Amino acid sequence: VxxxxxxxxxxxxxxxxxxxxxxxxxxxxxxxxxxxxxxxxxxxxxxxxxxxxxxxxxxxxxxxxxxxxxxxxxxxxxxxxxxxxxxxxxxxxxxxxxxxxxxxxxxxxxxxxxxxxxxxxxxxxxxxxxxxxxxxxxxxxRTIPILMEMFQKGVSGSMEEKPVFAEEVLLLLLVLSQNPVVAEGMWMYGVVVGFCNNTLTPVFVDGGVPAYINSTRNPWHVVWCLMVSIVSNLTRHLGTRPVFVKEVIGFVQLYNVQIGRSINIILGTLEADPRLTLGELDETNRIADLAYLLIGVHEHFAGDAVVKEQRIEVEGLDWGFLDAFQWFGMHIVRRFVHLFNSRTELEGRIVVYGKERAKFEDGTGDGGDGGFALTDGSQGVPPVILREVRRRMLLVLRSFMTFLRVALGCEAILRNSDKHKWDFSKLGAFTPSVRSQEVDPSLGILLDLLRHMAGIIKELSEEAAARHAKDKGKGKGPAVPASSATDKFGPPTMSAANAVLVAECGLVLVATQLGLHRVEGENWEAVENEVVGDFVASVGELEVLLAGAKEKDEKAVKLAGWQGAEIQDTINLVKVVQGFIRRERIGSGSSGGVRR
Structure with missing residues (x-):
């Protein structure tokens, strides 16, 4: 029935x-x-x-x-x-x-x-x-106040005890915060203030909540991650209200040590033998998502459409944490590209503990508390675990790349021929080198990232097309190759749309940095000779991939994790980048000029 x-x-x-x-x-x-x-x-x-x-x-x-x-x-x-x-x-x-x-x-x-x-x-x-x-x-x-009272009671124990029902309450609040009507009520009842003032606060202020304790996922860390996501959801709906923005900035500033600790773990700066764990990648992704939302809030209040009274209300706010997020974002990109370039090192850094291991090995793990780690890449990481780690890395990249696209003023440069409206203070955010192995983030790192994203898009598209053909032929279609994206990433958890968004941002970042270098006129010929050729080739490769995807059956496109409309939007963006290259005569062989 x-x-x-x-x-x-x-x-x-x-x-x-x-x-x-x-x-x-x-x-x-x-x-x-x-x-x-x-x-x-x-x-x-x-x-x-x-x-x-x-x-x-x-x-x-x-x-x-x-x-x-x-x-x-x-x-x-x-x-x-x-x-x-x-x-x-x-x-x-x-x-x-x-x-x-x-x-x-x-x-x-x-x-x-x-x-x-x-x-x-x-x-x-x-x-x-x-x-x-x-x-x-x-x-x-009075449901929301009751839930907040329950949260406060749930986190009132010591760190040695498991928080009672705090996770369950926060999971419910996370669902509620996705709706703009309920989100406003949650804020009015002091959800953000409550997150900044509870028994848990002193520990998070000191950055003292690790993702794992004795090889087991720390329930207090799960509570922290849920708090960050709830604040992010509220920011999506209420980010134009000065009073709310003050509370969210207070949240970020209060817990800046915990935030910095999380990202530095992923960067590998806090340990002699840095690791990659699912819990820490999850935390960093949630933080990166909040960072992207807050750079959007900052741009909103800096815009011409904001009324004078609102601009005055946010004038005294300290937005310095955005500079820290920009630094973190660029170095996360550098770190992840390095790991993508060295599969052996990537596999050697992966550590999956206890029940997480059993879950992601499709039940083949023993579910015990022992860690799963490989330092010898020849042994290989089980595909399902490598898939999940790379999926989460891609989510972190998506949030930080979109953050950088806004933070570095790319849209104003890309779509405005008036150089007086360009922000030349962003020049050199990525060093003008094609080499991706440098300590500082470089344009070469972004070019390598573009190549990796193109590979992901191609593999996901080919695998989805093969599965679709097999479905249409009732099992008589082509077999999916063992080396396909399914084994590496596994749809639907890996989405082509995320890889495309990262590639979009990479194109825009490289193009606008080249535009700034050309106008500034210093060493433009060297930059042009080293970077421009590879960049133009990357633009062309992505254009071909998108054109091929657009011609595929709509169902096959959806199997790869994106929509036809998204493909067209990206094609339009590529055309804008190509127009920018022509307009600014990047790669024309002409020398740079002074700012006009």
Whole structure:
């Protein structure tokens, strides 16, 4: 029934809806009363099976809801049932959490876990509830303040103890923060301030929370990573509000030691034998994402469209941390290109611990606490682990490359022929050398990065096309080669769109740096001879790859992890870069000139 369409699909949705109504009715009776006051909810012995039943039904509903098709009446009745569940679950959250004084009690732990899981399920887009309804219900039931109180209580223990329910609460807040309506309510109830003022704060201020303890993922570090992501989501929605921006900058400045420690670990500057772990790559990616959002906020308030009052409100803010992020970003690029160039060293740096190893080895690992590390590249890292590490490296590159594109003023240079509007202070951010093995970030590093991204795009596209052809031929299509991108990266976790975005930013960074060098006129001939030829070749290679991708079947394109519209956007960007090269006569053999 649940996999059918048409009448069968509608019947399945009707059945799930009916069961949800039955469970809801039972929860509203005196026997299973929810509204009995703080702490009373946990007294009744039969309420938990009802909660568990409701959770299962909501998860099923999220997967079959689309089977209702265009039946508006059925869709409205499903929405009504879910709305009632939202009201009831918010009430349950208040009653259970307000009355849960002894978190060591297994019964209370199960109750809290269940209501948090129910609320998380209800706010998922698949259920289809209007976010405005969430905001209204959360306001009426004081859900956000209760969750923040629970977070504060959850992190009140010592670092030697596991945080109680803090991770679960933050996972729920992470989902909620993705919606602009609820995000505003979260901010108004002091989520960012709460993240800056809790028992955890002194430890993070000192940068004392490692990703792993005794080869096991540190739960306090997971809490930190979730805090960073929630702040990032709020920044996406509220980054134009001066008061909010002050709070976020305060968050970054307060925890600058923890942030710097994370990135320096990835750069390999804190250890004699630097490593790459999944937890530290995850942390760095979250930090890089926040950095990209904050450079956008800075550019917004520096723009002409901002009203005078708002500009005055942010005038006294210290944006110096953006310079640190710029330095970090350029050196992350240098570090990752070096590792891409040396697969032996990359594999030798990878360390995967305990349960992470078992998970990413498809269950073949023993799940113990022993670390997995190889220093001899000839042994080889299991493909699934190498795939995950490189996927996370690509995500870090995506965030930092987009950050650098904004921080180095690339758009103003690329699209504006008036040199007086160019920021020549950005000249030399990358040294004008084609060699990529230097200590300082160079244009050669960016050219190497472009070559690596082109390789990823090509492999993912070819593998997706082969799989698509095989699907169309019902198993008679060409076999996917063993050396394809599937073994290295594995769709859908590896997306061509991410590689293309990194390549886009690389093109723009090299082009604009060359433009600055040519106008400045110092050693332009040497720069032109060393860099321009390789750069023009890289632009042409990417153009050919994009043109080939555009001609492929749309389904094959999606299998590679991007969309036809994204391909066209990138093609347009390549044309802009080519126009810039012609306009600025880069590679024309003419000498540079003084600033006009």
């Amino acid at each position: 649940f996999t059918g369409t048409g009448a069968a699909g509608k019947a399945g949705v009707e059945r799930v809806k009916g069961l949800l109504e039955l469970v809801r009715g039972a929860m509203r009776t005196d026997v299973f009363g929810v509204g009995g006051g703080a702490g009373v909810f946990s007294v009744y012995g039969f309420h938990r099976p009802l909660l568990e039943s409701g959770l299962v039904l909501l998860r099923v509903l999220g997967r079959v809801r689309a089977l209702a098709g265009e039946d508006r009446i059925l869709a409205e009745s499903v929405h009504e049932v879910c709305r009632d569940w939202m009201s009831m679950v918010c009430e349950s959250v208040g009653n259970v959490l307000s009355g849960a004084n002894d978190w060591s009690d297994p019964a209370q732990q199960r109750d809290i876990t269940m209501v948090l899981a129910l609320l998380t399920e209800l706010v998922r887009p698949e259920v289809g509830l209007n976010p405005v309804l969430w905001a209204s219900e959360f306001e009426r039931q």
